[in-house]
Amino acid sequence: MTGLPEKTDVIVVGGGGAAMAAAITARERGVKVLVLEAAPKDFRGGNTRHVRNIRYAHPAATDFVTGAYPVDEYYDDLLRVTQGNTDKELSRFLIEKSEDSADWMQAHGVKFQPPLSGTIGLDRTNAFFKGGGKQLLNAYYTVADELGIDCRYEAEVTDMKIEDGVFTAARVKYQGAEHTVEARAIVIAAGGFQADTEWLKEGWGDAAEGFLIRGTGYNKGRMLRVLMDNGAQTAADADQCHAIAIDARSPKCDGGIATRVDCVIYSIMVNRQAQRFYDEGEDIWPKRYAIWGRLLAKQEDQIAYGIVDAKVNDLFMPSMYPPLKSDTIRGLAEQLELDPDALEKTVADYNAACRKGDNKDREFTPGVLDGLSTEGLEPAKTNWAQTIDTPPYYGYPLKTGITFTYLGVKVDKEARVQFEGPGGRSVPAANIFAAGEVMSGNILGQGYAGGVGMAIGNVFGRVAGEGAARHVSN
C-alpha cells in the first residue's frame, strides 16, 4: 500500500503484543485504527517475537496450566521479585485483569501448548504459546487483517504534536517520505530503548558499549523520548532492565532465547581476572536467570566465563554455541584468553573449599537446592558446590544480553500517560495511552518474573485500546 491516510481515529505505534492487543480492542469497538510498526514485516512484533509464555492469574488448572495461580500469590511473587519496587495499585490491577488474558488470546487465534518437559518449571503459573511469540503475532495480524485494521511496516513515527497534553498528529517516516497523520487518540506501544546505546549509557556509563541486545534491535525509545520531552512523568530508572547472561559470541542484536546459556549454577563464574564474584549456586535456575545480566554488566568488558567439568556438562540445556574445551584448566584458560596461573589458583581454591565440614558427605543433587556449599570461600557457592576435577573442562564465555529496558512513562489504570501538572501533580493525558514495555517501569521498578512482560502488554494493551476507542466515540 502506498502513502498514508492523512487522518484516522486511533494511531497505534508499535507492532508487538501490546500494540496489537490495543489495535484489535479499539477496532472491535468500531473505530478506525492505523498501526505503525517500525520494523519490516519479517521482524515485526518487537520483543513479542522472542517470547514464549504469559504469566497470568487463574483459579484452576486448564489444558495448558497444571494448577491454580491465584491473584494473591501472583501479587506476592511480583512484590518479591521487584522488592516492593512497583506501583502496588497498578500491579494489583494488572494481575486481576490478567485473569482473562489467555482466553482473550485464544479468542484471537493464539494457540497454546500443553505443559511439557520444556516448560522450565513454570507450568503452573504460565501458559506457553505453541511455537512461541511469533505464532501469537501471526494470529494477531491475521485477526487485524480480518477486522480491517490498517497495518504498515517500516513506518517509523519520529515525532508527535502534543498541545497542552492533547495529541493531535504524528510525524511518520514511511517509504522515503515524511508524513503527518492526524488522529483523535494515540497508543504508544513501541517498546523500550535497549537498542539505543547512547541512552543506555545514561544509566550504565561506558559499560553499555559492551552489552549485547538480546531483544529486537528496533526499539530505540523514540516515542518515550518524545513523551518525556513533552513533560510526561516517568517510572523506573534508566539502568533498570531485563538482562540475562548470554553467549558472548551472540549477534549484537536479536539473538533471542537460543543464545542463553544455563551453565551458571553448576559452574564457577570467573571474570577477566579469572576471579569469582558471586554465589553461582544461589537458587534454582531459572529463578536467578535475570540477575546475571546485571552482574556481568559490572565486570570488566561485561564478560565472564562459566567453568564446568565433564561431570556436570550434560546437566543443563545444550548451548547454541559449543563451549571451549580443554583437558587441563591451563589449556582452557589459554583458549579463553585468561591468565592460566590465576585460573588454576581460583579453581584450586574453590576445590579446596568443597567437601569440607558438614558438606563432606552431602549429596550433589541436580535440580533441587542440595545445600552442598563451599566453606571459608569468599564469595561462597551455596549449592551444587562440588570440585571441578574431571576433564575435559569446558568454558562458556558469557556477556550481558539486554532484553528490554524498564524506564517508561507513568500511566494510570486507564493506561493514560501522566504528565507533570502544577506542583508536580500527575495529570492524565486525554488521548495519549501507553502499553507494554514503554510503561513496564510502573510495574517493574526492578527484577523480573518470567512472563510478566506479556501480561503487562496484553492487559494494558487492551485497556489502552478500549480507552482510545472510548475517547474517539465520545
Added chain:
Amino acid sequence: MSQTNPQPAVDYELQGDQMPDLHDESRRLMTICNACRYCEGFCGVFPAMMRQKTFTDQDLDYLANLCHGCNGCYYACQYAPPHEFAVNIPQTFARLRADTYRRYTWPSCLSGLFQKNGTLVSVLLALGIGLLLVLVNMFNPPEVVHGEHAGNFYAVIPHNVMAWSFGGVFMYAVGVLLFGFWRFRRDTAPGKPETPLSVAGATHDAMVMKYMGGGGVGGKMDGCNYPDESFSQIRRVFHQLTFWGFLLCFAATSVATIYHYVFGWEAPYDYTSLPVLLGTVGGIGLLIGPVGLIYLKHVADPNTQVGAQRGMDTGFLALLFLVSLTGLALLAWRETGYMGTLLAIHLGTVLALFLTLPYGKFVHAIYRYAALLRNRREQKS
C-alpha cells in the same frame, strides 16, 4: 575465543554442489533448535531432538524422516530467514529426506532416478501403456480386443500372464523397499530390537497420521500450517484419503487373488462383491486424495518447499490418480467393446506405478515408519 561458529547464514537459492553439506546444515539447525525448544508442541521432531545433546549423521537422517513438513515450526520461528540464523527446518529436512531416499535405494546406480522422477514417471507411463496396447493387439485378433466379454479380462490377457508378470514386478518393488527399510533401520537404530509396544505405537501413529494432526490441547488437534500460515487439517484429510485409498485397492487385489487361488472363484466379480467394493471405494479415495495433495503442493509457500523435488513429489501422486481413474473406467465399461483397450491402458499405468514405486515418493512411507518406530521406542524410555 575466535573458535567456531557465529554460524554462517545459508543462501537458500544455492543448489547442487554449492549447497552446504546437508548433514552439517541440519546439525547447525538442530543445535540452534535444541537451545530454543519453543516448538516442542508441534510434532514428534522436537521432543525427539530434546532427547539428545549431539547429533550424528544417522540421528539427523532419522529426525529428517520424522519431519513431515507441516511448517508449524517455520512460521513460528523467530530465527527463520531473513534472520541471520536462517533456520528453515521444513526445507532443510525435505532436502535431507530426499537424500536418504537416494542413499538407501537399491541398486545404488539407480539413485539418480529420484532426481529425474518426473521424467521417469512420464516415460514409464508412456512405455507401459504403449507396451500393453501393442501386446494386447499382437496376441489377440481385433475382434477379441474390441469384442464384448461380459467383463472377463482373461479373454484378452490370460490370468496367468497377468498374475505372474505383475506379481513379479511388484515383488521386485517390495524387495527393494524392504531392503531400504532394513538398511535405514540398521543405521539409524543399530542393535535396538522392536517391542510389541513400539510396533503398535508406530503403526497407530502411521495409520492416523498423528503428527499431521498438529497436536493441541484438550484432545483438539490444531492442524498443520499447510499450505500456508493458517492452521488447517486439510492436508491430513487428503493424505488419509490417499493412504486408505491405496490400502483398499491393495486389499481388493489381495482378496481377488485369494478368491482365485483358494476358492477358485474367477473374475469378473459382481459389482457388489468384496473385491469390487473395496476397489471402488479405494479408487474414489485415490481420485480425491492425490488431486488434493497436488493442489496443496502447488499453492504451498515456496519458502517451505524444495522446488527441485516437485517432480518426485507430484509424479507418484499423478500416477496414483491415473491408476485409479483408468481402473474405475475399466470397471464402468467392462461389459462393452472398450474393455480390451481400457484394460491395456489401466495395466500400463499399473506397470509404471510398480516400476517407479521404489524410486519415487512412495518410499517416504517406509523411512517414515522406521523413524516412527525409533520415536516410539525412545519415547517410553
